[in-house]
Amino acid sequence: MSTSERPALHAWRNFVRAKAEIMRAVHRELRECGLTGAQLHIMKVLADAGHDGVKLNEISQQLCVTSGNVTGLIDRLEEAGHLARVAHPEDRRITLAVLTPTGRELLERIHPAHVARIEHLMSALTAHEQGKLADLLARLADRASEMNR
DSSP, X not given: OOTTSOHHHHHHHHHHHHHHHHHHHHHHHHHHTTOOHHHHHHHHHHHHHGXXXXXXXXXXXXXXXXXXXXXXXXXXXXXXXXXXXXXXXSOTTSEEEEEOHHHHHHHHHHHHHXXXXXXXXXXXXXXXXXXXXXXXXXXXXXXXHHHTO
């Protein structure tokens, strides 16, 4: 940091650089499978929900993106055969997304390696530093959330 640079700007520049480098490092193998990180996240949300499926608006809330963004991601996952849209069993106005057997198999194949890449990346920090980073990032997310209201 130069002596004239404000600490907030210095931290911001490093945050932006780290995010870009991390995304490239962690998502390279996903791209080879034709997936994005957001698509993998959707598949993980669906797998965790089991066979009942998840409402599309709940997926957008969990990913912290707009419903329009989720619709496009889900469209591509559906076209690839990784998920299906189904009507809610009690309210046909509600659409659920469910993981297909093909999607479940792909997730089971690639998710462990994805987690291993993240753990390898985070091993640059001690467990204490990882916890501190998680706390600091949560505080930044909370502040940004307040500003977005």
